[in-house]
Amino acid sequence: MNLKDITKNMNLTVGLIIILSFLVLTIISTADLHILTPYNPNQLNFSQANLPPSSNHVFGTDQEGRDVFTRSLTALRIDFSIPFLIVGISMLIGTIIGILSGYFGGLLDEALMRITDIFLAFPGILLALAISEILGSTHLSLRLYLSALALAIVNWPIYARLVRAQILQVKNMQYITLAKVAGLNNFQIIKKHIIPHLVSLLLVYTTLDMGTIILNYSILAFFGLGAPPPTPELGRMVYDGLSALPQNWWSSIFPAIIITLMALGYSLAGDGLRDILDPRLGERTNV
Amino acid sequence: MSNKLLSLENLWITYYKGNKSAYAVRGVSLEVNYNQVVGIVGESGSGKSTLGHSIIGLLPNNAKVEKGKIIFEETDLAKINKSDFYRFRGKRGIFMIFQDPMTSLNPTIKVKEQLVEIIKNRPNENSVNTLSHWFIGKVNKSEIVRDEKQLIESLKKVGFRNPDEILDKYPHQLSGGERQRIMIAMAYLLKPKLLIADEPTTALDVITQAQVLKMLLELKEEYKSSIIFISHDITLVSQISDKVIVMYGGIVMEEASSEEILKNPLNPYTKGLVASIPNYFKGKGKISSIPGFPPNIFELPQGCPFNPRCNLAMSVCKSQLPKLKSIGESHSVACHLYS
Amino acid sequence: MISYKFLIKRAIEAFLVIMAELIIVFYLANIAAPNPASVWAGPEASPEQIQIVTELYHLNQPWYIQLYYYLGNFFTGKWGISPLYQTPVISLIEEYLPVTIELAIIALILKIILEISLGILSALKPNGLLDNSIRVVYTITRSAPPFIVALLLLLILSYYFHVFPSSYYMNPILALHESKFYIQIGGHKYYFWFIDNMPILNSLLVGDIPAFVSALDHSILPALALTLFGFGGIVRLTRNSMLEVLNTDYIKTARAKGLKERIVITRHALRNALLSSITLISVIFAGLMQGSLVVETIFNYYGIGYLVAESLLNLDTPTLIAATVVITIVVVISNLVADISYALLDPRIREAL
Numbered sequence: 008m009n010l011k012d013i014t015k016n017m018n019l020t021v022g023l024i025i026i027l028s029f030l031v032l033t034i035i036s037t038a039d040l041h042i043l044t045p046y047n048p049n050q051l052n053f054s055q056a057n058l059p060p061s062s063n064h065v066f067g068t069d070q071e072g073r074d075v076f077t078r079s080l081t082a083l084r085i086d087f088s089i090p091f092l093i094v095g096i097s098m099l100i101g102t103i104i105g106i107l108s109g110y111f112g113g114l115l116d117e118a119l120m121r122i123t124d125i126f127l128a129f130p131g132i133l134l135a136l137a138i139s140e141i142l143g144s145t146h147l148s149l150r151l152y153l154s155a156l157a158l159a160i161v162n163w164p165i166y167a168r169l170v171r172a173q174i175l176q177v178k179n180m181q182y183i184t185l186a187k188v189a190g191l192n193n194f195q196i197i198k199k200h201i202i203p204h205l206v207s208l209l210l211v212y213t214t215l216d217m218g219t220i221i222l223n224y225s226i227l228a229f230f231g232l233g234a235p236p237p238t239p240e241l242g243r244m245v246y247d248g249l250s251a252l253p254q255n256w257w258s259s260i261f262p263a264i265i266i267t268l269m270a271l272g273y274s275l276a277g278d279g280l281r282d283i284l285d286p287r288l289g290e291r292t293n294v
Numbered sequence: 295m296s297n298k299l300l301s302l303e304n305l306w307i308t309y310y311k312g313n314k315s316a317y318a319v320r321g322v323s324l325e326v327n328y329n330q331v332v333g334i335v336g337e338s339g340s341g342k343s344t345l346g347h348s349i350i351g352l353l354p355n356n357a358k359v360e361k362g363k364i365i366f367e368e369t370d371l372a373k374i375n376k377s378d379f380y381r382f383r384g385k386r387g388i389f390m391i392f393q394d395p396m397t398s399l400n401p402t403i404k405v406k407e408q409l410v411e412i413i414k415n416r417p418n419e420n421s422v423n424t425l426s427h428w429f430i431g432k433v434n435k436s437e438i439v440r441d442e443k444q445l446i447e448s449l450k451k452v453g454f455r456n457p458d459e460i461l462d463k464y465p466h467q468l469s470g471g472e473r474q475r476i477m478i479a480m481a482y483l484l485k486p487k488l489l490i491a492d493e494p495t496t497a498l499d500v501i502t503q504a505q506v507l508k509m510l511l512e513l514k515e516e517y518k519s520s521i522i523f524i525s526h527d528i529t530l531v532s533q534i535s536d537k538v539i540v541m542y543g544g545i546v547m548e549e550a551s552s553e554e555i556l557k558n559p560l561n562p563y564t565k566g567l568v569a570s571i572p573n574y575f576k577g578k579g580k581i582s583s584i585p586g587f588p589p590n591i592f593e594l595p596q597g598c599p600f601n602p603r604c605n606l607a608m609s610v611c612k613s614q615l616p617k618l619k620s621i622g623e624s625h626s627v628a629c630h631l632y633s
Numbered sequence: 634m635i636s637y638k639f640l641i642k643r644a645i646e647a648f649l650v651i652m653a654e655l656i657i658v659f660y661l662a663n664i665a666a667p668n669p670a671s672v673w674a675g676p677e678a679s680p681e682q683i684q685i686v687t688e689l690y691h692l693n694q695p696w697y698i699q700l701y702y703y704l705g706n707f708f709t710g711k712w713g714i715s716p717l718y719q720t721p722v723i724s725l726i727e728e729y730l731p732v733t734i735e736l737a738i739i740a741l742i743l744k745i746i747l748e749i750s751l752g753i754l755s756a757l758k759p760n761g762l763l764d765n766s767i768r769v770v771y772t773i774t775r776s777a778p779p780f781i782v783a784l785l786l787l788l789i790l791s792y793y794f795h796v797f798p799s800s801y802y803m804n805p806i807l808a809l810h811e812s813k814f815y816i817q818i819g820g821h822k823y824y825f826w827f828i829d830n831m832p833i834l835n836s837l838l839v840g841d842i843p844a845f846v847s848a849l850d851h852s853i854l855p856a857l858a859l860t861l862f863g864f865g866g867i868v869r870l871t872r873n874s875m876l877e878v879l880n881t882d883y884i885k886t887a888r889a890k891g892l893k894e895r896i897v898i899t900r901h902a903l904r905n906a907l908l909s910s911i912t913l914i915s916v917i918f919a920g921l922m923q924g925s926l927v928v929e930t931i932f933n934y935y936g937i938g939y940l941v942a943e944s945l946l947n948l949d950t951p952t953l954i955a956a957t958v959v960i961t962i963v964v965v966i967s968n969l970v971a972d973i974s975y976a977l978l979d980p981r982i983r984e985a986l
Binding site: 124125128137138140142226232242249256264266268271274275278 | 646647649650653654657658661662665666672772773775776777779780781784785787788791792793799919922923926927930931941942944945946948950953957960964965968
């Protein structure tokens with residue numbers, strides 16, 4: 008996969024552009040917000056409340072007079088980076104379990120797969136919400152990370168299944184190859200076969216997963232289970248804006264649009280990657 | 295009235311893959327008379343199966359008749375569009391049975407209903423489809439009694455000793471041989487003028503194979519149907535056919551009566567085919583085969599498609615496609631050795 | 634028919650899922666939390682209340698005793714008292730759950746009709762205009778969070794065009810004196826708590842037409858929001874399933890028999906493609922139950938999603954736990970029903986069982 012492949016694929020190109028733009032915005036926002044906007048994200052200013060979008064306030068202001076655009080930029084610090092943490096953790100856990108299960112087989116495999124099945128049967132977000140709430144009610148300051156953990160816990164089973172399937176596939180080939188080449192191929196060489204394919208599989212899937220996690224996290228934030236206020240978060244901003252409807256639609260809609268754009272970036276990139284790396288990878292249901 | 299049932303004239307069929315395209319059939323012409331069995335022999339990639347599918351209008355979405363005519367009783371089928379083609383299929387028209395009996399029958403519908411469909415589908419009758427009918431698969435009782443006799447007859451003809459039981463079964467409860475026999479039973483019910491059999495015995499054991507051949511011949515005798523028998527096995531084809539057509543790389547290499555083609559093959563490819571028939575009576579026979587592999591249609595060589603594997607290849611063979619030329623009575627060959 | 638072994642196996646699996654969830658929640662709320670009593674009593678409880686709660690839930694006893702009571706209480710319906718609403722949790726669930734079930738069923742039917750038909754139509758002309766347009770739309774709806782559809786519907790159809798009401802499940806005035814549905818057998822009146830709390834069904838059965846109309850009116854936007862959330866997923870799955878079927882040999886055989894294309898599609902292709910779509914129903918339903926969280930919050934529609942949302946926002950853990958487990962039970966049961974129906978309808982599996 009080289010630069011030419013990347014640019015030829017429309018999906019991947021557009022997706023990457025979106026992701027990179029958000030990355031840049033997040034970095035600038037973290038470093039020095041005032042490059043982009045003169046306002047303070049947390050400053051209440053009731054005289055300026057509920058102003059519609061204008062040249063002064065690109066996204067308008069919310070009920071408490073805060074500039075929505077500024078808050079969105081600040082929110083990116085969390086909303087853009089936390090999904091990496093979540094996907095990272097769930098991928099790690101899932102991959103390890105998948106490898107253990109696939110490689111060792113037998114009773115361990117049975118047990119781990121049963122557990123995975125049970126986790127898969129849970130309605131995902133719901134359980135994550137419940138876990139976040141229960142844990143978070145007692146450790147308010149850590150709530151953000153506990154919620155991330157909750158989402159990761161609910162998300163790892165799919166990785167486990169994916170990885171295990173790959174290992175099993177190669178394991179079956181392994182016996183045949185070993186038999187044929189009578190010990191000339193040692194495990195290292197075969198691992199060289201497993202790992203590249205596994206890596207591309209994981210790359211595609213984690214990219215797609217990022218989109219889902221961004222959405223799921225926004226729901227958690229919506230219900231107040233993310234960072235504690237007044238730290239802005241896109242999901243929470245949507246909720247806060249609900250009571251200002253219908254006159255003030257911009258304080259809810261713009262954050263929602265930003266979430267959509269972020270997720271869109273990842274899903275386009277994921278599709279593009281999949282086309283390049285392995286068109287045979289099946290579609291995952293994302294209901 | 296002419297004796298010709300089907301006449302293919304200079305047929306060219308294209309396959310599309312991604313943004314590439316290639317010809318699977320290149321300028322093939324052949325004729326089938328009424329009540330005649332024509333065998334088409336070829337290896338994979340020869341275009342024989344594509345040819346068969348094109349006659350009945352069942353080419354896949356990525357294939358298309360580019361040039362030529364398919365004249366079936368004075369109608370050019372190549373010009374008929376998908377939605378009207380049904381008029382030429384089935385009853386008293388063209389029917390086709392396929393290679394893999396395991397997948398040829400609908401797994402969720404009982405055998406009875408799949409056969410009854412044929413009888414009920416008279417030209418001007420619109421079958422009534424109630425919601426439960428097409429979803430669960432039950433047929434109205436009064437309709438069955440009338441038609442069941444015909445079904446049982448046809449099943450008996452293909453060798454089933456317990457037709458009542460078979461009618462009630464689902465396809466997955468039957469073996470491959472049994473399923474293929476049901477396909478032939480369908481042919482008995484349809485009484486088609488032309489039956490195209492695409493490798494019907496390849497997936498079957500030798501004994502069932504013989505039974506199937508016998509049934510096909512009976513079909514021809516009793517209903518005066520014509521059969522196009524497609525296979526890679528030249529001996530098999532010769533047993534049943536009146537005339538045999540050998541295809542390779544999308545073109546007709548040779549055409550002759552079944553006796554002629556085995557006794558006196560002219561084209562080097564045909565000679566190779568005939569020579570590779572294992573002959574146990576020759577004593578310690580060698581197993582000979584044609585060296586090399588049949589080409590992929592996207593990588594066809596220039597000129598005669600067989601030239602890379604032909605030990606008599608001349609320089610003209612590498613540049614020009616040979617044309618079919620008539621040699622004896624009813625024996626033609628496409629080969630630069632004879633032109 | 635299907636053997637009992639299959640049914641029992643699936644039932645046990647379903648049961649295990651519920652048990653696992655209960656245990657996880659138990660662990661988090663009673664063991665892992667540094668102060669389980671305040672978890673159960675609510676964040677605003679007074680010390681006396683905390684004391685009562687500790688006694689009530691046996692929080693000062695070893696974990697196995699706690700677990701024993703916990704599970705026992707759960708299966709007998711003693712789900713605690715909600716600190717937020719000051720009522721037994723079970724009556725809250727009774728009141729709110731049917732509302733969502735009703736809404737979800739409406740959305741399910743809409744989704745099935747809409748998406749499956751579009752899927753089939755797309756398959757009939759692959760890469761045609763319909764197919765490609767839906768593909769584009771799906772790329773966007775796949776990335777859209779559940780609130781955006783609800784918000785857009787709310788804003789456009791409710792606030793700006795005043796077509797539909799913006800909140801509650803029925804005009805509150807009508808809801809006040811709505812009578813409850815019952816069946817009279819012998820001398821007794823049998824009430825169904827389930828139907829009582831389904832606004833549309835109840836008002837229809839009772840004959841209260843103004844209430845019925847109002848309930849219907851109020852449910853259209855939320856139902857639409859639920860239906861459109863994730864629009865396109867089922868379309869694609871159905872389309873792919875249909876395409877797979879259309880490329881099989883048995884469809885070739887059906888055509889070879891001389892059947893008209895229309896009959897080939899309806900009698901042969903649809904049957905097989907739709908069969909595999911049945912398994913989708915449980916997936917859809919699970920998604921709808923989860924989607925109801927956001928949709929009901931935005932529309933103030935008093936269903937279990939709304940209940941969960943309120944308990945999340947106000948740290949009402951007993952209600953949250955009970956509602957979560959109940960929703961899981963509903964989802965698990967719908968999975969079971971879908972699996973069994975599929976097994977019944979596919980003759981190949983029917984035999985194997």
